[in-house]
Every structure is written in structure tokens, then in C-alpha cells.
Amino acid sequence: MTTLPPPAAKKLGLVIDLDICVGCHACAVACKEWNDGGDFGPLPDADPYGAHPSGVWFNRVHSYAVEETTARGKREMTVHFPRSCLHCETPACVTVCPTGASYKRAEDGIVLVDEDKCIGCQLCAWACPYGAREISAERGTMQKCTLCVDRIYNETLDPADRQPACVAACPTRARHFGDLGDADSPISKLVAEREGYALMPEFGYKPVNKYLPPRPRRDGCDVASPGTPREETLDRDKLPGVLRWLDRALSR
Amino acid sequence: MRPTFSIIFFTVLSGAGYGLVFLVAISLLYAPALLAQLAQFGSAADLDALAGRMRLTCEVALAIGALLATAGLLCSVGHLGKPLRAWRAFSQWRSSWLSREGVASVLAFVPMFGLLVAMFCDTDIRSNGVAIAATALACLCAITVFCTGRIYSSLKPIRAWHNGYVVPGYFLFAFYAGALWIAALYTMPITLSPLAIPIGTLYQFNAFVIAPLAVGLKLAYWRSLAQAAKPDTGDATGLRRLGSVRSFEQPHTEENYLTHEMGFVLARKHSRRLRTIAALLIIGAPLAVWPLSVVAGDFAAWVVVLLGMLGVFVERWLFFAEARHAVIAFYGR
Numbered sequence: 001m002t003t004l005p006p007p008a009a010k011k012l013g014l015v016i017d018l019d020i021c022v023g024c025h026a027c028a029v030a031c032k033e034w035n036d037g038g039d040f041g042p043l044p045d046a047d048p049y050g051a052h053p054s055g056v057w058f059n060r061v062h063s064y065a066v067e068e069t070t071a072r073g074k075r076e077m078t079v080h081f082p083r084s085c086l087h088c089e090t091p092a093c094v095t096v097c098p099t100g101a102s103y104k105r106a107e108d109g110i111v112l113v114d115e116d117k118c119i120g121c122q123l124c125a126w127a128c129p130y131g132a133r134e135i136s137a138e139r140g141t142m143q144k145c146t147l148c149v150d151r152i153y154n155e156t157l158d159p160a161d162r163q164p165a166c167v168a169a170c171p172t173r174a175r176h177f178g179d180l181g182d183a184d185s186p187i188s189k190l191v192a193e194r195e196g197y198a199l200m201p202e203f204g205y206k207p208v209n210k211y212l213p214p215r216p217r218r219d220g221c222d223v224a225s226p227g228t229p230r231e232e233t234l235d236r237d238k239l240p241g242v243l244r245w246l247d248r249a250l251s252r
Numbered sequence: 253m254r255p256t257f258s259i260i261f262f263t264v265l266s267g268a269g270y271g272l273v274f275l276v277a278i279s280l281l282y283a284p285a286l287l288a289q290l291a292q293f294g295s296a297a298d299l300d301a302l303a304g305r306m307r308l309t310c311e312v313a314l315a316i317g318a319l320l321a322t323a324g325l326l327c328s329v330g331h332l333g334k335p336l337r338a339w340r341a342f343s344q345w346r347s348s349w350l351s352r353e354g355v356a357s358v359l360a361f362v363p364m365f366g367l368l369v370a371m372f373c374d375t376d377i378r379s380n381g382v383a384i385a386a387t388a389l390a391c392l393c394a395i396t397v398f399c400t401g402r403i404y405s406s407l408k409p410i411r412a413w414h415n416g417y418v419v420p421g422y423f424l425f426a427f428y429a430g431a432l433w434i435a436a437l438y439t440m441p442i443t444l445s446p447l448a449i450p451i452g453t454l455y456q457f458n459a460f461v462i463a464p465l466a467v468g469l470k471l472a473y474w475r476s477l478a479q480a481a482k483p484d485t486g487d488a489t490g491l492r493r494l495g496s497v498r499s500f501e502q503p504h505t506e507e508n509y510l511t512h513e514m515g516f517v518l519a520r521k522h523s524r525r526l527r528t529i530a531a532l533l534i535i536g537a538p539l540a541v542w543p544l545s546v547v548a549g550d551f552a553a554w555v556v557v558l559l560g561m562l563g564v565f566v567e568r569w570l571f572f573a574e575a576r577h578a579v580i581a582f583y584g585r
Contacts, residue, residue: 002344018491028503052506060503062582064485068495081489083503083582092408098351099340117340120333123350125513126253129409129488131579134509140333197490200483200578203408211490 002097004090005106011181012108012147013087013208014167015191019215021061021174023080028059030169031084031145039150040115044138056134058145059084059166066214079214082175084166085132085145086199086207087111093124093133101142109181109208110147118142129203152177180208253410254516255573258331263400264429264568266324266357267422268561270393271430272437273317273364275454276310277390279434280367283310284378303377311371313437318364320433325357349406353399360392397426404571411480412575417473421571424466425564431458432537432560436553459538467531470567474527477574488581499584515580519573526570533563 035058036043045055062081067074091111094102101117102124104110113124113133118141125133125142133144148164151157161168167177178187190196196210236247283306287299294302329335342358344351363385375382401422404413435454485499486492519526537560544552 003347023501054506054508056509057504060508062489062499062503063501064489064491064584065498065500066491066495067498077494078500079489079491079494079497081491081582092406095347096350096406098342098344098348098354099337100344101340117337118334119337119340121331121341121350122333122513123348123403123407125509126410126577127407129578131510131514131582135333137333137509142333199490200488203578213490214494 002094002100002102004094004104007089008106008109009181010108010179011087011089011208012110012152012178013180013210014084014147014164015176015178015180015187015196015210015212016082017174017176017194017212018079018081019174019212020172021080021082022172023061023063023078024171025061026169026171027082027166027175028057028061030165031059032057034148034151034165035146038146038148040143040146043143044136046137054137056136056143058132058143060131075217077214077217082166083131084209085111085147086130086205086209087145087147089206089208091205092127092203096123096127098123105149110149111144112146112149113142113144115139115141129200129205130207147177180210253572253575253577254513255519255569256331258327260565260568260572262324262328262331263422264324264561264565265327266321267397267400267426268429268433268564269317269320269322269324270357270360270396271426271428272320272433273314273360273430274390274393274427275430275434276313276317277386277393280310280377280382280386281390284383287378300376304374307371307374307377309438310377311368313434314364314368314371316433316437317430318361318368321357321360349399349402353396353403356392356396356399360389360396363389363392394423397422409578410575411482411578412477412571415473415476417469417476421466421469421473424462424469425567428458428462428466428534428538429561429564431455431462432553432557435541436557439550439553455538455541459541463535463538467535470527470531482576483578483581485581485584488578499582502583510579511583511585514577515583515585516573517585519570520576523570523574526566530563530566530570533559533566537563 032043035041043056045053047053048055060083062083064079064081066077066079068077087109088111089109091104094104094111098121099117099119101114101119103112103114105112120135120140120142122135122142125135133142135141136143151164152162154162163177167175176187176190179185180188180191182188190212191210194212196212198207198210234247236244239247283303287303290302291299329338332338341351341354345355366385367382367389370382370385371377398419401419405415405418408414431454484497486497489497491497537556540559541552541556544555548555
């Protein structure tokens, strides 16, 4: 059924800390590795060792330079930006699906694709502004992040390992997993404390995953509002006589 | 967006097919009134002969329309990664416009085949059964074209599709192409007969009302696209609050599905020239019938079909190729 389930209390998702992500791509590689062999796999690549390899990854890490205007001029900050399915509360990728292959789980809000029903029409990928879905040319069906649903409930795994592969792999703990529907959960508190935000909320799909913005830098350069460089002021009358003369002479 | 030929052929051919079938249904509804008007000029036997020739005309046009629609639908199946599962697409009509389009397009074949069989069995086109089937057929054709437009206009991440110009455009171009086809079919020697729809009037209506409306709509649409805000990397990532955002390293060295499918820039580079070609062909084709028929006779109508369909094809190619998907902002393109 591609009509959405009624809103559920439980909203499993990820919180990604852009302040400490170092852009190592370990999450993307761990994701590819797990999902190639997990319940939804494989994730075959075309021409994997050739000149132009291509294939589906559920997680892609972008690297951006953010140019800020500060009191001491311009400054560039690097922000690494992992991008994957946000498991939206009202996802259009589910409602546009003509076959019922795309669905949102009522119990925890995870958005999944039923590989046996997908006809590979790609309308869901067109409907997603976040680029969460990629079609597998080899399998002919749409693939996407499963939030490692085959790990997080997997009782054959050690309880510590029952989290998405990307979260487990992150060497800087920039990725957090939990219930964003519960205001008292650790990750909900993290979002509240760090003013986590949703991507492109204007589409109205209500992403569950949140991003934590980079913290203000502690290098003494306050970020000035663009276009208003701060003027230094000097009261000439308070200077000693020699300096007052110097200032006047130099100001001519 | 990558202009996949399977989808362009699907929307152009099925649009023309359902447009043509719609006009056949309308002419079947209009036929009894026309025959009643002619009753004073001839005997009952003459009228019956006339109705028979009208039936033949409609039968040929309906069969061609069904073929066009079928060809279009088959092209859309060719776009699927798993074509053998296409039947599953009829299940989610409660939420999906693509599913609704599938259901409506197939439902339209019920009265279409009914009428074809009835006319093959020499049923009088003035009968009530024909009128009921023709009414249902006209409605289902309109619903199908509406659903086709809604498939695209319901997709918010594609600004060029998510607007009020798209569905009226699909209607106008379906009517336009259907009218060119029906006019050409009604001039064939096999079907040559006094017609329920007078062909001269249809050409005039298409040339002076539908084509200018369609091109005017496209001009307004293109202008609105030029004025629309283009979300950039700062908007997509939410990092605009910190400053201006520039992508300095891509997530992957090779193309992936997203950059291949949604990062198509060729059309935007040549859009000016292609838009002019599309507009001139669409406006020019129905006007060309009068000078062309002086030199080419009845064959002119088929040249006009070719020119008009080419115009609609270029318009549809641009509709897909010029559209920019929101996800491309993440790549800074």
C-alpha cells in the first residue's frame, strides 16, 4: 500500500553532526559493504574494476567550502556532508509509487522498497528532492537506505551492534541513531541542544533525519553580517600630543 | 532531466491517440443530429447509406487512435526496469497518479473496443448504445490525458513540472495532435464521406484557436521558468545561514544514477533555438494545409500530421530535457 500509514509515535532516524564529520567516507563504504550482503542485497556495480565503474550507494558524502564574512575578512570553512534517505514523515516517494513497492512502515517510520513488487519506473527517484533513491541497472529495481532494518532488530547480533552500519563505522561519532519521535531520547535532546535542522523543509515532506550545524569557530573572528565590515573608531583628542600630530599628518 | 525517448514517445503518441479517439467519440455523438438535419434532402435509404459511410470513417479513425494509444503505452512499458511486472501498476490508484493513468488508459479501451466491434457488426451509429459508449469513451480519454499531466505536475522537486501550465498543456497538445490525425484520416479515399466533423472547420479551429493557445501557454510557461528561483547548494544543504556554499569535492569520481538522470544540461544550452523550432512547427503545421493542398492535394494532410507531430515531439523533448531537479543543487551544478 502506497498510501501513508497514520502518524506513528516512533520515528527512527539518524542525526548527522556536520561539526565533526571529517569526510572520510567510512559510513558510505560500511553501508555499501553491509547492504551488499544484507537481506536486501546484493548491490552489484557495473564495470567495477574498469574505467567507468557505476553502481548504487545508499550514502554519498559531499564536501563543501562555506565562505563566511568575518570581522577580519573572508574565511572558508570545510563542511563534509553525508547525504542519504531522511525517512520523511510524509514522503512523496511512497505515494507516487504505482505498485505498492514503496512503503513506510507504520511501526517505526522506516521507508523501504519491496524488491519483488518494484517495476523500476523511477517515479519515486524523481519525487525525492534529496537524491535518496538510485536505480540498479543490474537489478532493474529501485534501491535505497533501509536504515539497516536487518541490523537494528537483528537478535543474532550483539546488542551493541544493533545500529545502522554507517553509525557503527563512523570514527568521529558524527552519526547518531535513535527515536526522533521520543522527545526524551538522547538524539532528540541532541537535536534540541544543537539546533538540529531538517533539509529543504519547504517541500513539506518532514524529514525525520536531522543535521547538526557546525559550531561557531573559536578563533576570535566573529562572523559579521555580510556587507557590513566593522569600522574601527579612534578618538584623536584622547591621544598624546605627538601621536595626535602624527595622526593628523597621516590623515591628510 | 534526461529526456528518455521511451517516455517522450509515450506522452506524445498516447496524447495523440487519446486526442484522436476523443474527437472520434465527439463526432459519433454529433452524427445523429447531422443526419437528422440532412433528412429533408434525401430518402431514408440515402440517409442509411450516409450513416454507413460515416461508420466506416469512424471505425478506421478509432482503430488508428487505438493503435497510437497502444504504441504509446507500450513505449512507457519499455522505460521500466522490470517490464513484466507492469500489471502491478494498476493497484495504487488511491495515491499514485501514474497508477490512475494506467487504470484510466486501460478502462478507455473498454468502450473503444465495444464501439469497434459494434461498428464492425454494422450497428447503426444513431443507436443509443453507440451514444452511451461514445460518451464514456470521450470522458475516459479526457481523464487519461489529465492523469498523464498530473504524473508530472505532482512532482514538487522539479520546478518546471510542478506548476499550473503543465496539465492544460497536455490537454491542448493532445487535442492538437488528435485533430491533425483525424483530419488526415478523414481525407483518405477509403473514408471519404460527408463527415460528422467538417474538416475545414476543424483545421480552422486547430490553426486559429488551439495552436495559438498551446504556443501562448508554452511562452507563458517558459517565461515563468526563467523567473523562478533556482535553489542552490546553500538552500539544499541548509548551510546558507553560514555563508556562500561551494562544492569543492564530489562524492564520487564517476557519474551515478542521479547525475546521469537529473544532471542533463544540453537542452538548457540550446533551449532558445529548440523553443523557436517547436513553436514555429506547432503554429505552422495546421496553417500549411491550405498552401500544401494546392500542390499535394489530399496528401497535404499527412505532411501536416508529420510536421505537427514533430513540433509536439520537440516541445515534449524540451519539457523533459529543460527541467531541473532539486537534487542537482547538492552537486553544485
